[in-house]
Amino acid sequence: MLELYDGALNVPEIITRWYAEETNYNYGAYIPFIGTVREEDGIDGLSFDVYEPILNAWFNAWQAKAAPLGAKLKMAHSRGDVLVHESSYIAAVFSPKRRVALETIEQFVEDFKASAPIWKYDLKNGERLYAADRSTAIQGAGLLGRDV
């Protein structure tokens, strides 16, 4: 399940609801990863653009990859502005075994950072500035810049 919210995430509501939802799934490990906006470089917060169709496809592909391991994934992300010390991202894995859970959460979060179609902006002095220096080109990018 992928959930998108306008503004900051209600972390207590989300992580406890997910815990309750899976009570009867016979998992042994639940690992939510919660991302929170740090106060640094004088920013007031971050802002996010999300492209839903490709994000959904990316998430569904991950869910399909986790299923044969007995694992389930959940994710929540913010759209728009999220202030310093608020949270914008939760990725979670449920699985029968701890090793699968630990390995899957790491791979899921790292691939999210490299591939999920979400763009980040610094909110600073009333401006919304693309975080180009912290962004990663999606694998295979540059296609249109090749000699035709």
Added chain:
Amino acid sequence: MLELYDGALNVPEIITRWYAEETNYNYGAYIPFIGTVREEDGIDGLSFDVYEPILNAWFNAWQAKAAPLGAKLKMAHSRGDVLVHESSYIAAVFSPKRRVALETIEQFVEDFKASAPIWKYDLKNGERLYAADRSTAIQGAGLLGRDV
């Protein structure tokens, strides 16, 4: 902070309280690992003995190891009986950066499994049976069995 409880953990209370406690610590990542008792082999639940003095020392050593990375650890564990689909263990890391959080939670949980002085019993048919086959000898064990 290390918290011990008689019986199952109140997971929503613990993971949301920890989240709230660290609001003003300028972390970027919070990863709780939640361990839940699986229904398997016909058990009614698990039961735990905890030896607090050495568990506290082990936890404090980990806290000291995490500090230079800017990371903080929290842990909760049950004493006594925990039924199937209830939770007995939460380990959590807060850190400024995601890589430190992902690496630390994995190492912390794995070392916990190998080293923390906690003993597990299956609750089955009214008996409390030491889970010898799933237990790990602490590093350096066997000292007293060597030729004197």
Added chain:
Amino acid sequence: MVTIEFLGPIQKAPITLEASSLRDVAGALKSDSELAQWLENCAVAVNDTLVATLDTPLKDGDKVSLLPPVCGG
């Protein structure tokens, strides 16, 4: 006609053009100086599926999306 849309930080309205493959799109976009910085680092999707080759065929009504470098979380 195909529609080209520019996602995230590329501040540009969608455009439409005639193209029978991505190669045609690449050729057309190269003449747009606003886009020069983006062509080198954007991934490309056709009808919301990422594609890997300029030989990807296009047909009337297709949507081509440019995805600049990402940073979710």
Added chain:
Amino acid sequence: MVTIEFLGPIQKAPITLEASSLRDVAGALKSDSELAQWLENCAVAVNDTLVATLDTPLKDGDKVSLLPPVCGG
């Protein structure tokens, strides 16, 4: 006198004995057939600190703990 305590699944009350090092404790415990299975796989703590050698000295009032294989979580 030192006190020997048996943790977790070792169902045995604490015992006290005279010992000036862990070597003395090992010698004494080997004669207890109930403990044979545990000596091979228990870690040992003196005053709640894990120790690695039988040469660990003991003094009057010390506490020696036997820690069998663990499985928290």
